[in-house]
Amino acid sequence: MLRMGDAEMSDSVLSVRDLVVEFHTRHGALRALDRISFDIGKGEVLGVVGESGAGKSITGSAIIGLIDPPGRITGGEVRLNGERIDNLAPDAMRKIRGRRIGMIFQDPLTSLNPLYRVSEQLIETIRTHLPLSAKQARQRAIDLLAEVGIPAPERRIDSYPHEFSGGMRQRVVIALALCAEPDLVIADEPTTALDVSVQAQIIEVIKKLCRERGTAVMLITHDMGVIAETADRVAVMYAGRIAEIGPVRDVIKAPLHPYAAGLMGSIPSLESDGETRLVQIPGAMPRLSAIPPGCAFNPRCPQVFGRCRVDRPEPKPVGNRIVACHLHDAQISEAAA
Amino acid sequence: MSAFVEVRNLRRVFDVSKSWLERTIEREPKRYLTAVDDISFDIAKGETLALVGESGSGKSTVARMVVGLLPPTRGEVAIDGVSMHGSDGARDRRGLRRRIQMIFQDPYASLNPRWRVDRIIAEPMRAFSTEADDAACLARVGELLRLVGLDPADGVKYPHEFSGGQRQRVAIARALAARPEFIVCDEPTSALDVSVQAQILNLMRDLQDQFGLTYLFISHNLAVVRHMASRIGVMYLGRIVEIAPPKQLFGAPRHPYTRMLLDAVPDLAMSGRKRQGVAGEIPNPINPPPGCTFNPRCPLADDRCRTEIPPMLDGVACHAIEEGRAAPARIALPA
Ligand SMILES: Nc1ncnc2c1ncn2[C@@H]1O[C@H](COP(=O)(O)OP(=O)(O)OP(=O)(O)O)[C@@H](O)[C@H]1O
Ligand SMILES: Nc1ncnc2c1ncn2[C@@H]1O[C@H](COP(=O)(O)OP(=O)(O)OP(=O)(O)O)[C@@H](O)[C@H]1O
Ligand code: SF4
Numbered sequence: 001m002l003r004m005g006d007a008e009m010s011d012s013v014l015s016v017r018d019l020v021v022e023f024h025t026r027h028g029a030l031r032a033l034d035r036i037s038f039d040i041g042k043g044e045v046l047g048v049v050g051e052s053g054a055g056k057s058i059t060g061s062a063i064i065g066l067i068d069p070p071g072r073i074t075g076g077e078v079r080l081n082g083e084r085i086d087n088l089a090p091d092a093m094r095k096i097r098g099r100r101i102g103m104i105f106q107d108p109l110t111s112l113n114p115l116y117r118v119s120e121q122l123i124e125t126i127r128t129h130l131p132l133s134a135k136q137a138r139q140r141a142i143d144l145l146a147e148v149g150i151p152a153p154e155r156r157i158d159s160y161p162h163e164f165s166g167g168m169r170q171r172v173v174i175a176l177a178l179c180a181e182p183d184l185v186i187a188d189e190p191t192t193a194l195d196v197s198v199q200a201q202i203i204e205v206i207k208k209l210c211r212e213r214g215t216a217v218m219l220i221t222h223d224m225g226v227i228a229e230t231a232d233r234v235a236v237m238y239a240g241r242i243a244e245i246g247p248v249r250d251v252i253k254a255p256l257h258p259y260a261a262g263l264m265g266s267i268p269s270l271e272s273d274g275e276t277r278l279v280q281i282p283g284a285m286p287r288l289s290a291i292p293p294g295c296a297f298n299p300r301c302p303q304v305f306g307r308c309r310v311d312r313p314e315p316k317p318v319g320n321r322i323v324a325c326h327l328h329d330a331q332i333s334e335a336a337a
Numbered sequence: 338m339s340a341f342v343e344v345r346n347l348r349r350v351f352d353v354s355k356s357w358l359e360r361t362i363e364r365e366p367k368r369y370l371t372a373v374d375d376i377s378f379d380i381a382k383g384e385t386l387a388l389v390g391e392s393g394s395g396k397s398t399v400a401r402m403v404v405g406l407l408p409p410t411r412g413e414v415a416i417d418g419v420s421m422h423g424s425d426g427a428r429d430r431r432g433l434r435r436r437i438q439m440i441f442q443d444p445y446a447s448l449n450p451r452w453r454v455d456r457i458i459a460e461p462m463r464a465f466s467t468e469a470d471d472a473a474c475l476a477r478v479g480e481l482l483r484l485v486g487l488d489p490a491d492g493v494k495y496p497h498e499f500s501g502g503q504r505q506r507v508a509i510a511r512a513l514a515a516r517p518e519f520i521v522c523d524e525p526t527s528a529l530d531v532s533v534q535a536q537i538l539n540l541m542r543d544l545q546d547q548f549g550l551t552y553l554f555i556s557h558n559l560a561v562v563r564h565m566a567s568r569i570g571v572m573y574l575g576r577i578v579e580i581a582p583p584k585q586l587f588g589a590p591r592h593p594y595t596r597m598l599l600d601a602v603p604d605l606a607m608s609g610r611k612r613q614g615v616a617g618e619i620p621n622p623i624n625p626p627p628g629c630t631f632n633p634r635c636p637l638a639d640d641r642c643r644t645e646i647p648p649m650l651d652g653v654a655c656h657a658i659e660e661g662r663a664a665p666a667r668i669a670l671p672a
């Protein structure tokens with residue numbers, strides 16, 4: 001699925017256009033998201049990868065209207081099934097959160113209250129969104145815990161969050177996000193703390209959700225294996241911008257943007273002998289207060305040339321993807337051909 | 338007493354009973370969960386021992402007992418000959434504190450939200466007076482921030498102003514601050530993108546080469562573990578079921594659980610290979626199966642496996658291997 005221009009995609013569950021998020025600090029405005037645009041279709045999984053600090057979590061928080069001050073959306077729009085949601089009143093937004101958009105936060109502590117049993121938290125959320133009796137809600141909670149792979153859920157459901165291992169807590173959070181059967185799930189590092197076998201189980205749960213209920217999923221993760229297995233398309237972010245977005249196979253196997261290429265090249269492989277050093281991209285991502293003019297990646301880019309230091313590369317279609325890099329501007333590719 | 342870190346017959350039981358009142362009403366007995374059961378291993382100086390295993394298998398519980406944060410129900414941990422838990426050795430332990438650091442699985446919980454990041458990183462240096470003065474301390478904070486890929490100017494910020502991976506890097510910088518000799522790393526890089534992860538892992542290897550650091554390294558990412566570890570212990574339901582150097586473990590895994598775990602690795606090459614989930618239900622740690630705890634999911638289980646706990650023999654705890662009923666798997670990895 002390719003987005004072009006401003007044409008509304010009829011089957012887009014989520015549509016983000018030119019979204020800008022800024023933090024107003026004593027030292028001026030810091031731009032954490034700088035005009036990002038993407039769509040997620042019904043039953044589609046969009047993977048989001050990129051440098052730590054690139055703005056992946058902020059994108060998720062902006063969509064659900066949960067950016068903490070001093071941060072706020074200062075440009076662009078967000079639509080859910082065609083309806084604008086970035087300018088809703090807090091009350092209206094609260095209704096959408098949890099019911100129509102399910103969230104799995106990177107920080108499991110923000111989702112679970114340490115003072116309440118897991119059962120209380122699940123049942124309360126289920127009953128806020130679905131017309132079920134307490135008994136039915138408890139049964140549904142137990143089923144959900146079983147689905148995300150908690151052993152003996154009827155027994156563990158009455159535990160407190162701290163009595164679970166890190167990975168089990170994360171699975172409780174996933175159950176919590178799915179319990180109201182939302183249209184869109186934003187999952188921020190849902191499998192980061194999980195071993196490969198549980199990871200496979202969670203991925204299966206997410207895929208089943210897309211297949212059977214047409215749920216759209218925004219899956220933020222650093223794990224390229226998970227992306228390769230789960231996502232239909234992938235967006236690569238760098239310094240608050242989208243560098244490249246396209247079908248997952250193409251982007252992983254033959255990335256076009258030099259940052260995306262560097263990222264794919266850093267993946268440690270199971271065949272590594274442990275003697276060689278891992279490949280890393282030299283340098284570090286710029287701080288938000290010191291994003292260079294032109295392409296944000298230019299100080300670290302092995303293919304940088306004159307224009308990169310002056311003009312910001314705009315996202316442009318290249319085949320079935322969108323790439324923001326001067327190397328892939330139409331004129332240059334033609335000249336090179 | 339030869340190894341730098343010695344762990345002997347470590348066991349940890351948690352009481353997971355409901356309250357006395359609820360138990361009385363529902364006529365339920367007390368319930369216990371054995372998170373770690375009879376674990377022993379050594380780590381030599383300058384070595385990296387990795388622990389892998391299913392979520393809930395007890396890796397973090399082992400880590401917390403090794404650094405002395407959680408008392409074991411039974412068993413012993415000694416670091417450089419000093420017992421970490423016994424009533425004697427309290428004074429020696431104080432001397433050890435600077436030399437041991439831990440990077441927690443959950444960086445949010447481990448950073449004081451009201452402190453600026455430069456204070457957080459400087460805290461171990463102040464506590465153990467490792468730097469000559471404040472200026473030296475500040476300089477080192479800047480250097481550490483740069484080493485983990487952050488900017489020295491980031492020191493004035495508070496933890497909530499950082500992304501998840503940036504906070505994890507702050508935690509890593511703090512762990513390195515007092516120049517420890519032994520670092521227990523619980524999922525140190527799982528919050529990081531692969532390029533920053535490569536930078537941190539390279540840094541950890543460099544420090545090990547330069548200063549002979551010793552690591553206990555917990556991660557669920559098998560490629561990372563393969564790259565970092567000198568030896569890998571595979572945990573299942575509170576026990577170590579196999580322990581071997583990476584070449585051996587990945588080339589010829591022996592324990593049936595290890596084999597399943599390797600088959601479950603996601604396929605990045607997208608060759609179309611179907612990822613094999615680990616078969617069967619994850620067992621309930623409150624009522625673990627008798628005998629070998631892996632028996633309900635094991636294709637090789639027989640009656641002996643269902644009654645008798647297999648001892649650790651030559652790096653693997655499995656009756657089928659001991660009886661020669663299972664030839665080691667040869668995994669052909671592409672060159
Ligand atoms: N409250 C805040 N004040 C100032 N800057 C902030 C604040 N919260 C986040 N940021 C900055 O916004 C940027 C984007 O953060 P975000 O959490 O979206 O990153 P991320 O891509 O999710 O990274 P990670 O992979 O490490 O989780 C970061 O550079 C971070 O420092
Ligand atoms: N304070 C506690 N009270 C009760 N049970 C606990 C407590 N801490 C841990 N457990 C239980 O002990 C078992 C092992 O937990 P641990 O955190 O060591 O697992 P882990 O291997 O680190 O898992 P993960 O990969 O998910 O982090 C789990 O079943 C967990 O629920
Ligand atoms: S625009 Fe220039 S600097 Fe940026 S990624 Fe492309 S080639 Fe490199």
Ligand SMILES: [Mg+2]
Binds near residue numbers: 501
């Ligand atoms: Mg994040």
Ligand SMILES: [Mg+2]
Binds near residue numbers: 167397
């Ligand atoms: Mg753990």
